[in-house]
Each structure stands twice: as C-alpha cells, then as structure tokens.
Amino acid sequence: MRRRDLALAVAALTAGAPRLPRAQGAQLVVGTWGGDYGEILRQAVDEPVARPAGLEPVQDVAPAPPRKAKLLAERQARRGSMDVAALSDVDMYELAQHGMFDPVPESVRRQAAIIPALRKPYALPHIYSARVILYNPNRVPVAPRSYADLWDPKYRGRIGLSDLLYAQYVETAAIVGGGGNSDFAPAWEKLREWKRLGARVSPSNEALAAALKSEEVWLTVMWLARGFMWKKSGIPLAHVVPSEGATSITYEMAVPRNARNKDQAWRYMDAMLDVRAQAAFADRMGYVPTVTDAPLPAELAREISLSAEDQAKLRAPDYGYMAGMAPQVLEFWNKEFKG
Amino acid sequence: MATLILPATLLVLALLVAPLVFLLRISLNEYSPTQLMIEALSPANYLRAIADPYYQEVMGTTMTVALSCTFLALVLGLAPAYWLARMESRWKSLALILTLFPLLVGNVVRAAGWMALLGRDGAINAALQGLGLSGEPLTLLYTKGAVIAGILAVVAPYMILTLAAVIEGIPRQVEEAAANLGAGPLTAFRRVILPLAAPGVAAGCVLVFILCMNAYATPVLLGGPQFKMMAPAVYDQFVRGTNWPFGAALAFLLLAVTLTLTVIGGAALGRRAR
Numbered sequence: 001m002r003r004r005d006l007a008l009a010v011a012a013l014t015a016g017a018p019r020l021p022r023a024q025g026a027q028l029v030v031g032t033w034g035g036d037y038g039e040i041l042r043q044a045v046d047e048p049v050a051r052p053a054g055l056e057p058v059q060d061v062a063p064a065p066p067r068k069a070k071l072l073a074e075r076q077a078r079r080g081s082m083d084v085a086a087l088s089d090v091d092m093y094e095l096a097q098h099g100m101f102d103p104v105p106e107s108v109r110r111q112a113a114i115i116p117a118l119r120k121p122y123a124l125p126h127i128y129s130a131r132v133i134l135y136n137p138n139r140v141p142v143a144p145r146s147y148a149d150l151w152d153p154k155y156r157g158r159i160g161l162s163d164l165l166y167a168q169y170v171e172t173a174a175i176v177g178g179g180g181n182s183d184f185a186p187a188w189e190k191l192r193e194w195k196r197l198g199a200r201v202s203p204s205n206e207a208l209a210a211a212l213k214s215e216e217v218w219l220t221v222m223w224l225a226r227g228f229m230w231k232k233s234g235i236p237l238a239h240v241v242p243s244e245g246a247t248s249i250t251y252e253m254a255v256p257r258n259a260r261n262k263d264q265a266w267r268y269m270d271a272m273l274d275v276r277a278q279a280a281f282a283d284r285m286g287y288v289p290t291v292t293d294a295p296l297p298a299e300l301a302r303e304i305s306l307s308a309e310d311q312a313k314l315r316a317p318d319y320g321y322m323a324g325m326a327p328q329v330l331e332f333w334n335k336e337f338k339g
Numbered sequence: 340m341a342t343l344i345l346p347a348t349l350l351v352l353a354l355l356v357a358p359l360v361f362l363l364r365i366s367l368n369e370y371s372p373t374q375l376m377i378e379a380l381s382p383a384n385y386l387r388a389i390a391d392p393y394y395q396e397v398m399g400t401t402m403t404v405a406l407s408c409t410f411l412a413l414v415l416g417l418a419p420a421y422w423l424a425r426m427e428s429r430w431k432s433l434a435l436i437l438t439l440f441p442l443l444v445g446n447v448v449r450a451a452g453w454m455a456l457l458g459r460d461g462a463i464n465a466a467l468q469g470l471g472l473s474g475e476p477l478t479l480l481y482t483k484g485a486v487i488a489g490i491l492a493v494v495a496p497y498m499i500l501t502l503a504a505v506i507e508g509i510p511r512q513v514e515e516a517a518a519n520l521g522a523g524p525l526t527a528f529r530r531v532i533l534p535l536a537a538p539g540v541a542a543g544c545v546l547v548f549i550l551c552m553n554a555y556a557t558p559v560l561l562g563g564p565q566f567k568m569m570a571p572a573v574y575d576q577f578v579r580g581t582n583w584p585f586g587a588a589l590a591f592l593l594l595a596v597t598l599t600l601t602v603i604g605g606a607a608l609g610r611r612a613r
Contacts, residue, residue, distance in 0.1 A: 065578040072375060072581060094581075097373050163564040201564045203481075214459065324372055330580045335393045338565045 027056040028264040030253075031070070031082040034061035036229070036285060037251075041086075044280030049271040055264055063164075064091055071095055071256060080258035083265040086126065089250040090167065093319035094326065096122040101254040108266055110273035113291040117316075123254035124269050127278075127287030129225035130246035130306055130314060131168055137238045139218040146243040148176045150219060151190070157198035160217030162208040166333040167322065168247075169194075172221050175244050175315075182318040184325055191337050201338055209235060223249055228286030228304050241306060245313035250290065366587035376584050384588035394572070394589065398596060401569040404483065404558075405551035408490045412498040412547050413540065415491075420502035421528070425511075438496050446493060450560035453489050454480060457561070481563030489557040494547040501546060505539025506532065541608035545601050552597040569593040 032038050038061050046057045060082060062070070067082075068091055074080045075098060087095070095101070101122045104111065111124065118125040133144055139158070144150060150159055161169055170187045173194065177186025200217055202208040205226065211217045213235045224246070227239045253272060255265040271277065278294035281287050286304045289296065296305070306314065322329075366384055368376040388394045423434055441449065456462050457479040467473040479485060509532060517527035533540075555570040562568070573593065576586030 068581065069578045094372075098375060203559075203564045216459065326372055327370070327580060327582060330575075334567075334575065339393060339396075 026054050026264060027058055028083040028261045028268055029060050029081060030057050030268065031060045031062070031067050031085040033063065033086065034059075037086075040281055040284050044284070045268075045271050045274070045277040049274045049277055050268055053267060053271060055268055055271065057268060064088065068095060071100055072098065074256075074258065075100055077258055079260050080256045082256055083259040083261045084253050084268055085256060086251060086253045089120075089123075089125075089252055090317055090319060090322055092120075092123045092252045092254060094323045096120075096254070097323060100256055102257050102259070102262065104269075105266060108269045108273075110270045110291065113273065113293050115290055115292060118250055118290050120252065123252040124273065125250045125252050125290035126272055127225075127281050127285070128248055128250040128290055129223045129287050129304070130241070130248050130310075131172070131221060132224045132227065132246050133219065133240045133242055134212070134222050134227040134230070134237050135219040135240065136212065136215060136236050138236050139215060143238065143240050144219065145240065146176075147172050147221065148244070150221070151176060151193060151197065153197060155197070155219055157200070158218040159194065159197070159199040160208050160211045160220045161199055161201050162205045162220075162222075163201050163203050163338075164205060165222075166337075167326070167329050169221060170325075170329045170333070171247060171317070171322075181247060181315050182321045184321075184329070188332060188336075191332070195337055209233075212237065224306075225286035225288075225304060232286075241310040245315045246306065246310065247315040247317055249317075251287070362587045362590060365583050366591055368584040370582045370584045372581075375581065384585045385592065388585070388588050388592055394592075397567045397569055397572050398592070400483075400567065401552060401593070402596070402600070404487055404490065404554075404568060405548055407487055408494060408551045409544050409548045411487070411491055412494050413544060416495055416498035416502055416543070417533075420499045421506055421532070423499065423503040424506035435500075438499050440496075441492055442496050446556040447560065449492065450489055450557050453485065453492075453561055457485050480561065481566065483562070483566065485561040486554075486558050486566060486568075489561045490551055490554050493554075493557065494550050497550065498543040498547050501543035502536060502539045505536045505542075509535045537608060541605055544608060545605050548604065549597055549601060552593065552600075 030041070032041055038059055042057075042059065050057050060067075064087055067085060067087065071080070071082065071085060072095070074082075085095075085101075092101075103121050104124060108124065111119075114125060118128065133147065133150065135144060137143070140155075144152075170184055170191065171181060173190035174180060174184040174187035177190040179186040200211070202211055205222075208217075208220060208222075209230050212220065212230065215236075224239055224241075227237055231237050253269060255262055255269075259265055273291055275289075275291065275294045278289035278291055279296070282289055282294070282296055282300060282304060288305050365376065367380050367382070369379045369381060369383070371377050419438070423431070423438065426434060444452075454461070458464070459476040459478075459480070461480070463479060464473070464476040467477065513531055513535070514527050517531045518524075522530065553570050554568060555574065558566060558568040559571050562571075569589065570593070573586050573589045576582045576589060580586070
C-alpha cells in the first residue's frame with residue numbers, strides 16, 4: 001500500500017471516531033446531560049453569557065450515571081477530563097463524599113444571590129423543582145390528593161414509572177408506608193404492593209411520556225418541571241402537590257479537584273447563575289431559579305413553583321441516608337420490583 | 340522472526356491483558372458506598388454472584404438467548420451462505436455487500452428501527468389493526484422474542500459469511516460426484532456439503548455465540564427495563580450501582596461461562612467434523 005493510500009485509510013477510519021472533549025485556552029469542558037438541558041445550557045448560558053465573558057464552553061454530553069462513573073474512574077488521575085460537572089444533588093453529595101470536588105471559592109460573585117437553603121460547600125445549585133403527582137385529567141376526573149392515593153386499586157395498571165427515578169419511588173413508597181426521607185424500611189412492602197397493582201416501568205422518562213400520551217398509563221410521580229414541559233408538548237396532564245409534602249430536587253454544578261481549567265470553571269458558574277440564564281431555564285424547562293433575583297412572571301410562577309403552604313411542607317432529601325442506602329435500593333429495584 | 344512479533348505481542352498485552360488483570364484485581368476487592376472499594380483479596384463477590392438466584396436467572400436468560408440466536412442464525416444462514424458461495428454472476432459482490440449491509444448500521448440505530456417496527460404504535464401493530472386482524476395493540480416490544488430477533492439481525496451476517504467462505508472452498512466436483520451416485524440436492528447438501536463445511540459451522544457458531552453472550556445495546560433497547568442479560572447487568576453494577584468489585588466479578592463470570600461453553604461446543608462440533 002502506498003503511503004498516500006495508508007494516510008487516506010487512516011483518515012477514513014478515524015473520520016467517524018468521537019473527538020475527546022479537551023479544553024484549551026479559554027475553553028472549559030462542561031460534563032452535562034444532552035437533550036433539552038444541554039441545548040438550553042448552550043442557548044441560555046454558553047452563547048449569551050459565557051462567551052461574551054471570554055469563555056469557550058465545550059459540552060461533554062452523557063446521562064448522569066456514566067458521568068458519575070467517569071468522575072470516579074478519573075479521581076486518582078492528576079488531570080481529569082471535566083472542568084464543570086452537572087449532577088443532581090443526590091449524586092453530587094455521593095461523589096463529594098469521595099472528596100471529588102474543590103470547595104466553592106469566594107471568587108464566584110453570584111453566590112451571594114443563591115437561595116440560602118440551597119447552598120453547599122462543594123457545589124453550586126443550578127435549577128430546582130419538586131417531586132409531584134402528574135395525572136391525566138381526562139381519565140382521572142377526581143384528582144388524587146396524596147402519594148398514598150396512587151396505591152388505590154382503582155388505578156390498577158395505570159401507574160407509570162421511569163426506570164431512571166427508582167430511588168425517588170423508593171422514597172415515595174417509604175413516605176406512604178409511614179417512613180420518610182430518612183427511613184426507607186416501610187418502602188419495600190409498599191413497593192411490592194405497587195407491583196401487585198400493576199405499576200409499569202418505562203425504560204426512560206421519554207418512554208414514560210409516550211405512555212402518558214398514548215393514555216396507556218394515567219398517573220405518575222415526577223418532577224414538577226418535567227410535567228410542565230410535557231404539558232407544553234401537548235400531553236394531557238395536570239399536577240398535584242402531594243399532601244405528604246413534595247421532596248425537592250436540585251441540579252447542581254461542581255468543579256472536580258483535578259479539573260484542568262479551574263479559573264474558567266468558576267467563572268462559568270457565574271454565567272450559570274446569571275439572571276438571564278436562570279430565567280430561560282424557568283421559561284423553557286420549568287425549573288425554578290436558584291437565585292433570588294431572577295424574574296419569574298406570575299403566570300409561569302403559578303405553573304412551576306409551590307404555594308407558600310406547599311413550600312412549608314417541602315421535604316429535603318437526606319443525602320447521607322440515601323447514599324448509604326443506594327446499594328440496597330438498586331438491588332431491591334432490580335431484583336424484586338422489576339424482577 | 341521473534342523480534343518482529345514482539346511489538347505486536349507487547350501491544351496486545353498492554354491493551355488487552357493488562358486491563359483484564361486490573362479488573363480481576365478489582366473483583367477481589369470489597370465494595371464500600373463511601374470509599375468506592377476497600378482493598379481486599381476475597382472471593383466474596385464471586386460467591387455472592389454464583390449463589391444469588393437472581394444472577395443465576397440472568398445468566399440462564401443470557402445463555403438461552405445466545406444459544407437460540409446461534410441455532411437460528413445457523414439454520415437460517417445455511418441456505419443464503421450456500422447460494423452466495425456458489426454464485427457466479429457479476430452480482431456476487433453486490434450480494435456480499437447486501438449481506439454486510441446490516442453491519443454498516445450501528446447497533447443502537449438498528450435497535451431504534453426495531454422499536455419503530457415493534458412498538459405499540461409501531462408499523463406492525465398499525466398494519467395488524469389496519470387490516471382488522473387485531474383490536475388491541477399487541478405487546479411485541481420489550482419481550483424476549485424482540486431481543487432474539489434484534490440480536491439475530493446483528494449476528495446473521497457473521498454466520499453467513501463464515502459459512503460461505505468454507506463452502507466456497509468445497510470443490511463443485513464433490514457435489515457432482517454425489518449427484519452421479521444418485522443423491523438428490525438435499526441429500527448431497529446434508530451428507531456431503533454439511534460434513535465438509537463442519538469447520539465453518541463450528542467457527543460461525545463460536546463467533547456468533549460469543550457475540551450473543553456479550554450483547555448489550557439490543558437487550559437494553561428491545562428487552563426493556565424488566566429484561567436482563569449479563570452485559571447490561573454488569574453495566575448496571577458499574578455505572579448505576581458504582582459497585583465496581585461486584586460488577587468486575589460478574590464480568591469475569593460471564594467471561595468464564597462464555598469461554599467454557601465455547602470450548603465445549605467448539606470441541607463437540609470439531610469432533611463431528613472429523
């Protein structure tokens with residue numbers, strides 16, 4: 001084979017190979033979800049705020065579990081591949097226990113605007129929502145009031161669940177069974193009961209949305225924000241804040257200890273907390289801003305935030321307890337609930 | 340000569356053997372939710388996986404699916420392989436490309452195609468309901484049948500091409516001699532071609548069986564959340580459960596079972612060839 005042919009062959013072979021994201025200069029790698037989140041991050045944070053500030057964010061797109069695995073695999077390495085990692089508060093706490101992240105420095109100016117309850121030493125809150133009940137008002141004329149109502153035999157075979165949110169359902173079942181965010185012991189029996197009542201597991205949130213749309217299932221437990229997006233996409237849905245109190249979910253961003261571009265990473269946090277970026281996530285995805293100064297139109301606020309009464313009952317996840325229970329929760333979900 | 344082989348050998352050692360040794364070491368560690376893993380030299384993960392009825396069932400499903408797919412690929416692949424091997428027209432290269440065509444599409448994309456076909460609102464259900472053959476949409480997706488069909492579509496080209504290569508090497512005169520002695524085409528195929536092609540059958544079956552045992556994307560996408568084969572179970576432990584030691588032990592058990600069955604099956608088929 002002539003040298004030119006060889007070069008062409010190598011070029012052809014590597015043409016389709018994925019490029020490893022690697023930041024240079026003002027660049028930084030943001031480990032994030034793809035889909036709507038990644039797209040809105042690009043449109044609402046990267047383009048209007050981060051780039052004018054001289055930053056060049058590059059997205060490393062993956063679902064949360066592979067991102068966690070990647071961070072764990074790289075934790076001993078001198079230089080990691082991500083400068084900013086986005087994860088849920090539960091996942092972020094779990095990784096912070098491994099000493100994965102740098103503490104948030106004073107230099108992040110916007111942290112002063114953060115809602116005090118959402119502050120953490122190892123991460124900055126990006127957006128938040130709460131876990132509510134979504135139901136199809138055409139099929140369920142009398143709205144359920146509580147999580148416990150979802151165990152009513154009249155909804156047999158009509159409860160849809162997403163395989164990704166298994167830990168949330170365990171917590172929900174624990175609350176119904178008389179336990180709570182720090183006591184999952186009553187969850188197992190309630191989940192067995194739910195399984196007997198024909199609760200169906202969809203492989204992804206998107207598959208669950210399709211099942212709700214086709215009216216295969218009528219009710220689910222889901223983030224209020226996602227319910228807002230699904231409603232906007234034309235799925236017949238209404239939401240109820242459960243009488244037991246909704247549990248909050250915060251999506252956070254942190255800087256791994258071995259990030260290569262820490263200065264840029266912390267400057268990106270300011271962009272992420274910018275009022276314009278925060279308002280855009282509320283408008284497009286239905287997540288509530290984590291800063292106190294982002295404008296939220298009254299009509300939108302009604303759709304995506306909780307009333308004062310519901311806020312008073314808001315439950316906070318017990319991160320330490322959840323991290324400790326994680327193996328048992330996954331094992332029960334895989335072996336018993338789905339088995 | 341030995342000096343020439345050395346760089347390649349070292350490369351294989353570095354890229355294949357070293358990660359396996361590393362994984363083997365991890366499999367002997369203890370899991371810790373807060374420290375990821377604790378250094379140990381314990382067979383506990385292996386013992387737990389072997390004793391657990393859940394993983395016995397997952398391994399059983401994996402073996403059933405792999406054996407079914409291998410058998411079906413062989414039965415369905417023999418005729419096209421023979422036809423391809425004996426083809427003399429100028430369309431032969433086109434036929435070869437068509438056989439390879441499914442491999443040009445990634446596993447995930449191909450599975451997405453199957454989902455569009457088999458889903459509740461998919462093409463098959465739409466056709467059945469349109470023709471009035473079924474009232475309610477049938478559950479076709481997220482079944483073992485869907486997984487077997489999906490994997491079969493991936494592995495069939497490997498079987499066909501392996502068989503065709505061997506059949507091509509069998510001289511035509513052997514078939515003519517069989518016909519001369521009064522054997523019909525089917526008898527000639529069964530008593531002459533098939534025994535002569537046995538090494539190809541063995542190679543094709545081994546190749547396909549290994550691919551099926553390790554299938555990941557197809558069982559995840561077409562089997563749905565309730566269907567479990569070993570490769571997705573290994574991934575689940577590493578990525579969702581962050582239990583690397585147990586995931587590594589499961590991976591080695593899968594490797595051991597695949598290797599054992601491959602050696603036994605290969606030897607049995609090889610004996611028949613002699």
